[in-house]
Amino acid sequence: MSLLSVENLQVHFRTPDGVNRAVDGVSFEIGSGETLAIVGESGCGKSVTSMSILRLLPEPQAQFAGAIRFEGRDLLALPDREMRKIRGNAISVVFQEPMTSLNPVLTVGRQIGETLRLHQGLDARQAEARAVEMLSLVGIPEPERRVHAYPHQMSGGMRQRVMIAIALACSPRLLIADEPTTALDVTIQAQILDLMRDLKHRVGAAIMLITHDLGVVAEVADRVMVMYAGRKVEEAAVADLFRTPRHPYTRGLMGAVPRLGVRAQGRAPGRLAEIPGMVPSLKTRIDGCVFAGRCPDAKDFCRLHAPALESKSPGHLAACHFAPKDARPA
Amino acid sequence: MSAASLSLSAQPVLEVNDLRKHFAVAGGGPGRAAGLLRAVDGVSFSLARGETLSLVGESGCGKSTVAKTILRLLAPTSGQVVLAGRRIDDLTLSRLRPLRRRIQMVFQDPFSSLNPRMPVRDSIAEPIRNFRLARGRSDLEARLLRLMDRVGLPADALGRYPHEFSGGQRQRIGIARALAAEPDVIVCDEAVSALDVSVKAQIVNLLMDLQKDHGIALLFISHDLAVVEHMTHHVAVMYLGRIVETGSREALFETPRHPYTRALLSAVPVPEPAANRARIVLKGDVPSPIAPPAGCSFHTRCPSCIERCRTEEPPLTALPGGGAVACHLAGAEGAAHA
Numbered sequence: 001m002s003l004l005s006v007e008n009l010q011v012h013f014r015t016p017d018g019v020n021r022a023v024d025g026v027s028f029e030i031g032s033g034e035t036l037a038i039v040g041e042s043g044c045g046k047s048v049t050s051m052s053i054l055r056l057l058p059e060p061q062a063q064f065a066g067a068i069r070f071e072g073r074d075l076l077a078l079p080d081r082e083m084r085k086i087r088g089n090a091i092s093v094v095f096q097e098p099m100t101s102l103n104p105v106l107t108v109g110r111q112i113g114e115t116l117r118l119h120q121g122l123d124a125r126q127a128e129a130r131a132v133e134m135l136s137l138v139g140i141p142e143p144e145r146r147v148h149a150y151p152h153q154m155s156g157g158m159r160q161r162v163m164i165a166i167a168l169a170c171s172p173r174l175l176i177a178d179e180p181t182t183a184l185d186v187t188i189q190a191q192i193l194d195l196m197r198d199l200k201h202r203v204g205a206a207i208m209l210i211t212h213d214l215g216v217v218a219e220v221a222d223r224v225m226v227m228y229a230g231r232k233v234e235e236a237a238v239a240d241l242f243r244t245p246r247h248p249y250t251r252g253l254m255g256a257v258p259r260l261g262v263r264a265q266g267r268a269p270g271r272l273a274e275i276p277g278m279v280p281s282l283k284t285r286i287d288g289c290v291f292a293g294r295c296p297d298a299k300d301f302c303r304l305h306a307p308a309l310e311s312k313s314p315g316h317l318a319a320c321h322f323a324p325k326d327a328r329p330a
Numbered sequence: 331m332s333a334a335s336l337s338l339s340a341q342p343v344l345e346v347n348d349l350r351k352h353f354a355v356a357g358g359g360p361g362r363a364a365g366l367l368r369a370v371d372g373v374s375f376s377l378a379r380g381e382t383l384s385l386v387g388e389s390g391c392g393k394s395t396v397a398k399t400i401l402r403l404l405a406p407t408s409g410q411v412v413l414a415g416r417r418i419d420d421l422t423l424s425r426l427r428p429l430r431r432r433i434q435m436v437f438q439d440p441f442s443s444l445n446p447r448m449p450v451r452d453s454i455a456e457p458i459r460n461f462r463l464a465r466g467r468s469d470l471e472a473r474l475l476r477l478m479d480r481v482g483l484p485a486d487a488l489g490r491y492p493h494e495f496s497g498g499q500r501q502r503i504g505i506a507r508a509l510a511a512e513p514d515v516i517v518c519d520e521a522v523s524a525l526d527v528s529v530k531a532q533i534v535n536l537l538m539d540l541q542k543d544h545g546i547a548l549l550f551i552s553h554d555l556a557v558v559e560h561m562t563h564h565v566a567v568m569y570l571g572r573i574v575e576t577g578s579r580e581a582l583f584e585t586p587r588h589p590y591t592r593a594l595l596s597a598v599p600v601p602e603p604a605a606n607r608a609r610i611v612l613k614g615d616v617p618s619p620i621a622p623p624a625g626c627s628f629h630t631r632c633p634s635c636i637e638r639c640r641t642e643e644p645p646l647t648a649l650p651g652g653g654a655v656a657c658h659l660a661g662a663e664g665a666a667h668a
């Protein structure tokens with residue numbers, strides 16, 4: 001049994017000008033010790049998916065359907081009291097925006113300590129000592145001094161590392177990391193990715209990693225799920241996905257990644273490759289393929305009929321009528 | 331050649347000479363004295379019209395502080411900031427106000443830099459009104475429409491509020507607001523970091539187009555070295571409050587001289603799962619800017635450190651083909667091949 005199993009998740013927001021189908025029928029699983037990366041265009045529902053697992057979305061506006069099973073229990077059906085015991089403990093999260101998720105009036109030491117006191121019953125002194133340890137683990141210089149600092153006295157990258165320290169403090173079984181390293185330079189990023197790998201090996205934690213950086217995906221993910229406009233459009237083992245991306249959106253994405261050493265590759269630096277066009281509005285119902293409007297290979301058929309997510313080769317799912325399929329049955 | 335006179339190019343629109351910003355910090359816990367945090371400690375560079383200088387370096391090395399002191403969001407401790415030939419660091423805030431127009435900033439998080447209760451129209455019109463750029467109502471309206479077109483947003487976006495836009499669209503609004511002031515220089519502090527690959531490409535391409543059409547100079551702060559390599563003219567690498575290497579794009583990416591620059595470049599993740607990674611792993615912790623190491627500030631983590639590095643601080647020394655490096659081992663005759 002998987003540690004986390006998301007079944008046909010739908011998250012729709014009611015807004016003054018219509019329903020926003022932010023997540024529209026997404027299923028996936030993550031096993032212990034496994035890292036699943038989620039990639040996809042801005043606004044495709046990655047953060048909403050992760051916030052749903054933690055039940056952090058405003059409830060009357062957000063309407064849920066489907067199930068989110070963690071260690072067999074459906075989190076969507078759990079009372080708030082039970083959910084609070086899980087959050088920050090068995091499941092923890094590193095958010096995209098450290099500036100807005102840290103409390104500006106508390107020292108960072110207090111904020112790390114808080115989690116430990118709440119979930120592990122440490123007293124104030126033990127909690128501070130452990131907070132110093134966590135700060136040094138995430139590579140913050142002079143942790144004994146910084147433990148007394150307020151968020152505004154730290155650089156963007158340090159605040160991000162404080163968030164990571166909070167998330168790792170209780171050795172979670174599932175770590176949800178939403179753009180954990182975007183605010184960090186590459187050397188610190190490498191350290192943080194090592195920390196995440198270590199968590200995975202030491203406690204057998206599962207990691208759900210959301211990122212725009214395909215370099216990071218290539219380094220740490222076991223499997224990758226590609227989302228587009230609230231749907232899952234492709235999923236495969238990492239090497240398989242990079243070698244043979246099957247969905248045209250995934251191919252566009254791979255082609256748009258800037259790589260270091262442009263001159264060594266014999267290309268002149270200059271404009272970056274874009275994927276032409278824009279994502280469709282999530283407020284109008286789309287009958288055909290969600291990517292048809294931007295797809296270089298779209299036929300009329302694609303605009304009328306939504307492609308089902310199907311197995312194109314063993315362990316490789318894609319939702320495209322024309323994606324190549326291996327001859328042998330999967 | 332002194333560090334202060336190192337010039338990357340001919341007619342600079344922005345010059346920064348020996349800029350310093352020190353913060354007083356409280357002592358943390360027993361036995362820890364209050365100290366001085368040297369966030370920026372003697373930074374000099376110049377930026378020519380129509381060119382891009384990228385500022386890269388470790389988290390906490392002082393990049394945002396450089397940007398904020400140039401814009402006087404923070405008061406500099408010492409040093410000079412010269413905008414189009416005129417010193418601005420010593421002006422009073424009221425004398426500075428009219429000059430503020432010429433240098434604009436785009437932040438990482440567009441959401442926090444836009445007023446959530448103001449429709450986009452008002453956010454963008456604000457600089458036009460403040461600096462009295464429009465001749466009457468119809469000119470203001472025409473300017474707003476031109477700006478929306480320029481940054482690739484529909485005209486009806488003017489009537490909407492920030493929360494109704496995606497991250498990439500909000501970043502376009504932030505750029506439209508910066509452009510509205512008709513600046514000579516735009517400072518982008520991690521302006522594209524939070525964006526997805528394709529939107530990032532669109533925004534970077536937009537900045538390059540604007541630069542070409544209006545001769546805008548860009549100070550581009552970013553952790554994304556692959557993007558920097560695509561779009562910059564010059565690069566300055568910072569470590570612990572100082573510039574340790576500068577150079578043209580070609581020189582810096584092809585023959586990095588400073589061991590820190592080489593470590594940085596080697597740490598960029600490659601988008602290939604089975605790639606053979608020859609990463610230079612930096613040992614040790616990032617030193618504290620409150621008590622920086624003696625000698626070369628990088629010596630505690632440098633893979634090629636020699637005795638001299640522990641005691642003697644290497645000056646930023648000009649290289650024959652342009653650029654400069656602060657390393658005892660990266661002499662004029664070639665990079666340290668250690």
Ligand SMILES: Nc1ncnc2c1ncn2[C@@H]1O[C@H](COP(=O)(O)OP(=O)(O)OP(=O)(O)O)[C@@H](O)[C@H]1O
Binds near residue numbers: 015042044045048096
């Ligand atoms: N509280 C909310 N109320 C209404 N709509 C929302 C809310 N939160 C998110 N949305 C919408 O849900 C959709 C998905 O947003 P989400 O934040 O999951 O995108 P994302 O994939 O994480 O994008 P990014 O890469 O930019 O972070 C967007 O259209 C967004 O506007």
Ligand SMILES: Nc1ncnc2c1ncn2[C@@H]1O[C@H](COP(=O)(O)OP(=O)(O)OP(=O)(O)O)[C@@H](O)[C@H]1O
Binds near residue numbers: 184185353369389391
């Ligand atoms: N208001 C402040 N008070 C005290 N220290 C500060 C303050 N602002 C910044 N610092 C310190 O100055 C140093 C430089 O910070 P800065 O934000 O310039 O770094 P940065 O290079 O932009 O880093 P990042 O890449 O993480 O954004 C850091 O050590 C930071 O903690």
Ligand SMILES: [Mg+2]
Binds near residue numbers: 048
């Ligand atoms: Mg998100």
Ligand SMILES: [Mg+2]
Binds near residue numbers: 155156157394
């Ligand atoms: Mg910064």
